[in-house]
Amino acid sequence: xxxxxxxxxxxxxxxxxxxxxxxxxxxxxxxxxxxxxxxxxxxxxxxxxxxxxxxxxxxxxxxxxxxxxxxxxxxxxxxxxxxxxxxxxxxxxxxxxxxxxxxxxxxxxxxxxxxxxxxxxxxxxxxxxxxxxxxxxxxxxxxxxxxxxxxxxxxxxxxxxxxxxxxxxxxxxxxxxxxxxxxxxxxxxxxxxxxxxxxxxxxxxxxxxxxxxxxxxxxxxxxxx
Amino acid sequence: xxxxxxxxxxxxxxxxxxxxxxxxxxxxxxxxxxxxxxxxxxxxxxxxxxxxxxxxxxxxxxxxxxxxxxxxxxxxxxxxxxxxxxxxxxxxxxxxxxxxxxxxxxxxxxxxxxxxxxxxxxxxxxxxxxxxxxxxxxxxxxxxxxxxxxxxxxxxxxxxxxxxxxxxxxxxxxxxxxxxxxxxxxxxxxxxxxxxxxxxxxxxxxxxxxxxxxxxxxxxxxxxx
DNA sequence: ACCTGAACACCGTTCAAGT
DNA sequence: ACCTGAACACCGTTCAAGT
Numbered sequence: 001x002x003x004x005x006x007x008x009x010x011x012x013x014x015x016x017x018x019x020x021x022x023x024x025x026x027x028x029x030x031x032x033x034x035x036x037x038x039x040x041x042x043x044x045x046x047x048x049x050x051x052x053x054x055x056x057x058x059x060x061x062x063x064x065x066x067x068x069x070x071x072x073x074x075x076x077x078x079x080x081x082x083x084x085x086x087x088x089x090x091x092x093x094x095x096x097x098x099x100x101x102x103x104x105x106x107x108x109x110x111x112x113x114x115x116x117x118x119x120x121x122x123x124x125x126x127x128x129x130x131x132x133x134x135x136x137x138x139x140x141x142x143x144x145x146x147x148x149x150x151x152x153x154x155x156x157x158x159x160x161x162x163x164x165x166x167x168x169x170x171x172x173x174x175x176x177x178x179x180x181x182x183x184x185x186x187x188x189x190x191x192x193x194x195x196x197x198x199x200x201x202x203x204x205x206x207x208x209x210x211x212x213x214x215x216x217x218x219x220x221x222x223x224x225x
Numbered sequence: 226x227x228x229x230x231x232x233x234x235x236x237x238x239x240x241x242x243x244x245x246x247x248x249x250x251x252x253x254x255x256x257x258x259x260x261x262x263x264x265x266x267x268x269x270x271x272x273x274x275x276x277x278x279x280x281x282x283x284x285x286x287x288x289x290x291x292x293x294x295x296x297x298x299x300x301x302x303x304x305x306x307x308x309x310x311x312x313x314x315x316x317x318x319x320x321x322x323x324x325x326x327x328x329x330x331x332x333x334x335x336x337x338x339x340x341x342x343x344x345x346x347x348x349x350x351x352x353x354x355x356x357x358x359x360x361x362x363x364x365x366x367x368x369x370x371x372x373x374x375x376x377x378x379x380x381x382x383x384x385x386x387x388x389x390x391x392x393x394x395x396x397x398x399x400x401x402x403x404x405x406x407x408x409x410x411x412x413x414x415x416x417x418x419x420x421x422x423x424x425x426x427x428x429x430x431x432x433x434x435x436x437x438x439x440x441x442x443x444x445x446x447x448x449x450x
Numbered sequence: 451a452c453c454t455g456a457a458c459a460c461c462g463t464t465c466a467a468g469t
Numbered sequence: 470a471c472c473t474g475a476a477c478a479c480c481g482t483t484c485a486a487g488t
Contacts, residue, residue: 017471040461040462040463041460041462049473050472050473051461051462051463052462052464052472052474053471053472053473055463056471060462060463061461061462108337111382112333112337112382121409121411121414124414125411125412125414128413128417129412132413132416139420141417141420142417143432144436146380146383146432146433147376147380147436147437149379150376150378150380150433151372151375151433151437153375153378153382153383154375154378154379154380155371158371158378161339162336162337162338162339184350186346186350187354188350188353188354188366189346189350191353192353192363192366195366195367195368196349196367199371204371207372208372211369211441211444212372212437214440214444215436215437215443218439218440241452264479264480264481265480265481265482266481274453275453275455276480276481276482277454277455277483278452278454280481280482280483281451281452281453286480286481286482454487454488455484455485455486456483456484456485456486457482457483457485458481458482459480460480462477462478462479463476463478463479464477465475465476466474466475466476467473467475468471468473468474469471469472469473
């Protein structure tokens with residue numbers, strides 16, 4: 001036991017409060033107890049500080065959550081591009097997934113907040129440049145980018161447990177869910193119930209990305225107008 | 226001015242409080258002031274009732290929001306199927322969009338909540354049956370369904386102003402956004418800035434759906450394994 | 451059966467002080 | 470320049486009453 005813990009007036013000579021420290025503390029709260037557990041008070045407590053002190057460094061709770069989301073998104077580790085458009089698009093999508101999987105409890109935050117566009121610029125530049133090299137016009141590249149982003153966001157949102165989902169990953173739950181689906185009596189649902197009841201998120205993500213990449217390449221191969 | 230307004234003890238002989246009435250009131254609050262404005266107190270006030278009374282009909286705030294989301298999702302008006310798989314998939318996607326556009330402020334709620342799978346069963350049955358008729362196996366139909374759902378959810382989430390977005394719809398904002406994008410100096414971003422700065426949500430939705438439907442049909446035309 | 455008063459343990463945020 | 474005490478106007482929710 002050393003001198004780092006104190007009661008009462010905390011951290012006299014310790015590191016000062018800073019935007020960076022607040023952000024880190026907030027992310028710790030998210031990772032530990034989920035995004036719903038973030039409050040000015042819980043974050044401040046983790047720093048041994050009064051909640052009101054945070055306002056000297058951050059613009060309020062909404063701004064704090066935006067900053068956390070931006071921070072996670074900024075953690076994307078983009079792949080080196082190979083020049084093979086299909087491989088590169090796949091790899092960028094996977095790096096996006098990796099960034100959100102690093103903080104599962106923060107995923108919904110990242111996918112759901114209106115982010116300051118700047119935060120996501122690096123991956124956007126990467127996708128656009130791959131599409132341009134593959135023959136897309138600057139305009140078409142934007143449409144394709146948005147389609148790809150929709151697939152990625154929609155898939156990761158399902159994985160984060162937000163958004164409409166049907167499948168479940170634990171063996172116990174699958175059987176129950178399957179029985180539930182079969183009881184609906186809807187013919188196509190019943191037929192697909194065994195597959196609808198389970199969900200391998202990684203496989204589904206890859207499937208969806210694969211489909212989107214194939215569609216993209218197919219479209220670029222077809223001369224337009 | 227008639228006798229419907231009262232102060233103090235409200236609605237003596239009026240319609241009784243009910244789950245249905247609470248749900249409607251909550252949706253009114255969402256439509257009027259956004260999902261963030263929903264509280265047990267604001268909803269109760271709209272019914273001329275104490276907040277605590279709601280607990281006799283609903284399981285708490287989270288359950289209330291789930292119910293509102295389910296209610297909006299339940300308002301989907303599915304198209305009659307034509308037997309043309311591509312047309313049918315497109316039409317189902319558009320009916321999904323229509324349901325969320327009917328309550329724009331509730332869209333994020335619908336797209337973001339872990340819904341009781343039952344709520345979305347009708348559209349799921351529709352999509353699965355179209356895919357089966359188009360030649361998909363029960364298993365492949367599920368993967369394709371999930372991919373399509375991801376595209377739809379991701380696109381609508383962008384439209385709802387949640388999730389990462391770049392474009393803007395008002396002429397005033399577009400110029401500003403464009404300048405901002407050009408200042409980044411990222412070559413592909415700069416090249417596409419004029420298109421990146423604006424976003425026609427309906428067109429982007431249709432584009433993404435079109436791409437996904439094309440990919441789906443292409444895949445079903447290719448014999449698997 | 452349904453509604454509420456009193457009460458509790460929380461929130462985010464402002465502002466005038468304190469060092 | 471940075472932090473906090475006092476204070477305000479909110480939250481969701483429980484429980485013991487009241488009708």
